[in-house]
Amino acid sequence: NDELIKMSQNPKEWVMPTGNYANHRYSQLKQITSDNVANLQVAWTFSTGVLRGHEGGPLMIGDVLYVHGPFPNPVFALDLKNDGRILWKYEPKQDPNVIPIMCCDTVNRGVAYGDGKIFLYQADTTLVALDAKTGKVVWSVKNGDTSKGETGTSAPMVVKDKVFVGNSGGEFGVRGSMTAYDIKTGKQAWRAYSVGPDSEMLIDPQKTTELGKPVGSDSSLKSWEGDQWKIGGSTTWGWYSYDPELNLVYYGSANPGTWNPSQRPGDNKWSMTIFARDVDSGMARWVYQMTPHDEWDYDGVNEMILVDQTVGGTPRKLLVHFDRNGFAYTLDRTNGELLVAEKYDPVVNWATKVDMDKSSKTYGRPLVDSKYSTQREDVNVKGICPAALGTKDQQPAAFSPETGLFYVPTNHVCMDYEPFKVNYTAGQPYVGATLSMYPPRGEDHMGNFIAWDARTGKIVWSNKEQFSVWSGALATAGNVVFYGTLEGHLKAVDAKTGKELYKFKTPSGIIGNVITYEQSGKQYVAILSGVGGWAGIGLAAGLTEPTAGLGAVGGYAALSNFTALGGQLTVFSLP
Ligand SMILES: O=C(O)c1cc(C(=O)O)c2c(n1)C(=O)C(=O)c1cc(C(=O)O)[nH]c1-2
Numbered sequence: 001n002d003e004l005i006k007m008s009q010n011p012k013e014w015v016m017p018t019g020n021y022a023n024h025r026y027s028q029l030k031q032i033t034s035d036n037v038a039n040l041q042v043a044w045t046f047s048t049g050v051l052r053g054h055e056g057g058p059l060m061i062g063d064v065l066y067v068h069g070p071f072p073n074p075v076f077a078l079d080l081k082n083d084g085r086i087l088w089k090y091e092p093k094q095d096p097n098v099i100p101i102m103c104c105d106t107v108n109r110g111v112a113y114g115d116g117k118i119f120l121y122q123a124d125t126t127l128v129a130l131d132a133k134t135g136k137v138v139w140s141v142k143n144g145d146t147s148k149g150e151t152g153t154s155a156p157m158v159v160k161d162k163v164f165v166g167n168s169g170g171e172f173g174v175r176g177s178m179t180a181y182d183i184k185t186g187k188q189a190w191r192a193y194s195v196g197p198d199s200e201m202l203i204d205p206q207k208t209t210e211l212g213k214p215v216g217s218d219s220s221l222k223s224w225e226g227d228q229w230k231i232g233g234s235t236t237w238g239w240y241s242y243d244p245e246l247n248l249v250y251y252g253s254a255n256p257g258t259w260n261p262s263q264r265p266g267d268n269k270w271s272m273t274i275f276a277r278d279v280d281s282g283m284a285r286w287v288y289q290m291t292p293h294d295e296w297d298y299d300g301v302n303e304m305i306l307v308d309q310t311v312g313g314t315p316r317k318l319l320v321h322f323d324r325n326g327f328a329y330t331l332d333r334t335n336g337e338l339l340v341a342e343k344y345d346p347v348v349n350w351a352t353k354v355d356m357d358k359s360s361k362t363y364g365r366p367l368v369d370s371k372y373s374t375q376r377e378d379v380n381v382k383g384i385c386p387a388a389l390g391t392k393d394q395q396p397a398a399f400s401p402e403t404g405l406f407y408v409p410t411n412h413v414c415m416d417y418e419p420f421k422v423n424y425t426a427g428q429p430y431v432g433a434t435l436s437m438y439p440p441r442g443e444d445h446m447g448n449f450i451a452w453d454a455r456t457g458k459i460v461w462s463n464k465e466q467f468s469v470w471s472g473a474l475a476t477a478g479n480v481v482f483y484g485t486l487e488g489h490l491k492a493v494d495a496k497t498g499k500e501l502y503k504f505k506t507p508s509g510i511i512g513n514v515i516t517y518e519q520s521g522k523q524y525v526a527i528l529s530g531v532g533g534w535a536g537i538g539l540a541a542g543l544t545e546p547t548a549g550l551g552a553v554g555g556y557a558a559l560s561n562f563t564a565l566g567g568q569l570t571v572f573s574l575p
């Protein structure tokens with residue numbers, strides 16, 4: 001299926017949630033430039049009619065815009081040639097009992113296109129294939145088990161003859177997995193668990209490597225005590241990437257279950273891990289665990305951005321990843337060699353650094369500052385940075401091949417973390433810690449939007465934001481970078497300097513991802529607003545601190561009653 005590679009090279013369309021398979025979120029369109037972006041105006045708007053957090057963004061294919069929403073997950077096909085008239089609407093029937101088992105709001109990060117179909121991964125874990133022309137269901141398959149707390153929030157990805165979906169429920173003791181389905185029939189092609197026996201993880205003990213060494217037999221089983229891995233989390237709810245030449249798909253796994261680290265001694269492999277898997281067989285080529293034995297809920301699921309750049313004088317095929325744990329990693333994506341691992345917010349304190357000494361026993365591991373270890377049941381550990389939200393959460397970064405820089409929406413938040421013993425009950429929260437989150441001591445802003453150089457591991461420029469930046473970025477050939485804020489501003493900044501060039505207040509906080517397309521010769525920029533997600537819920541509830549009250553187990557219950565403002569797509573263009 002080279003169809004999608006070709007389509008994603010046409011800058012007029014936006015054919016996959018990530019922009020392209022490499023997750024660049026970059027557009028070659030340059031009608032809108034750093035010189036004229038200040039003149040941007042609202043061209044038209046569209047209300048989804050749905051409350052709560054609107055993550056992700058629309059697709060634009062053949063003058064049709066495909067817009068999705070959070071639970072109950074409506075999908076609209078809008079005809080751009082006819083003033084955005086609704087061509088079709090699909091709304092699944094779903095049991096609302098799924099709402100209270102979604103950890104971090106009822107979000108959905110978007111639909112995927114391939115083979116004339118639109119793929120939607122519903123909150124209740126149904127993967128449905130819709131005819132892109134009519135919205136009629138072609139096939140549907142249930143990926144997970146909601147009675148165990150398994151849910152769906154992520155955007156599927158279509159690669160060749162397969163569609164990939166992950167799972168959510170790391171806060172409910174769900175066992176993480178990635179599944180590939182046949183694009184024509186919905187028949188399962190392979191499933192790879194993140195934890196458990198090699199055969200179920202699609203790991204070859206000799207051929208699957210970490211940092212150049214074979215992982216050995218049952219590496220996951222040996223890193224857990226007893227049967228804890230069966231409720232060991234490590235879900236795969238983030239973004240996926242694909243390298244057609246290497247035939248590898250990349251994604252990360254989430255936090256191990258429970259958040260109380262004392263209940264799960266060991267490295268808890270392969271939670272918090274980057275996986276590189278063969279697309280056809282699912283076999284893991286290499287893995288890299290960023291946060292062994294997580295003690296802070298730093299899910300490793302953030303996007304893997306694939307770029308070709310020169311590091312230390314050598315041209316490399318790179319994978320760049322901004323992890324929740326506050327380190328930005330640059331790896332060789334052919335073999336998982338670790339090249340750079342640096343903090344992308346200086347406030348990060350739980351580890352002093354990642355050990356880059358190849359001869360060291362702890363090579364590739366974070367060196368944990370014992371002051372911030374939470375391996376102490378019922379002790380409130382204070383001042384850990386970043387908070388569980390991470391220096392970055394699901395909000396995806398963008399890459400501009402022109403500047404060679406990454407544009408990263410970040411959180412600037414710290415926390416107190418108190419683990420406690422928790423018993424597992426299927427379908428109930430399995431969290432085992434309470435936390436409170438706040439801006440770093442002596443500071444009053446909780447977000448930064450930064451430009452990052454992944455070759456050297458350095459911040460190039462940084463703009464302060466009052467709240468976490470929970471919206472995905474877009475970089476364009478017009479030297480403009482776009483992102484949204486929790487206050488509801490769509491912002492445009494200069495790609496080279498970070499200078500703010502434009503802002504417009506949409507009706508609700510923005511946690512969606514900015515996209516751009518061209519229609520009838522004109523460039524448009526589109527963004528979903530509708531506050532929610534983990535960072536936005538408190539804010540939408542009228543609390544001054546976006547994270548107030550969340551993270552506590554009680555926060556999960558509060559989420560189920562929560563109502564944010566309705567969602568709106570706002571589309572901008574030059575006059
Ligand atoms: O472990 C998991 O399965 C899981 C799932 C999700 C999700 O699917 O939204 C989130 C998280 N964890 C999580 O830790 C987190 O911080 C988070 C934030 C958000 C969001 O959309 O704002 N989802 C999730």
Ligand SMILES: [Ca+2]
Nearest residue numbers: 170254255299
């Ligand atoms: Ca999680």
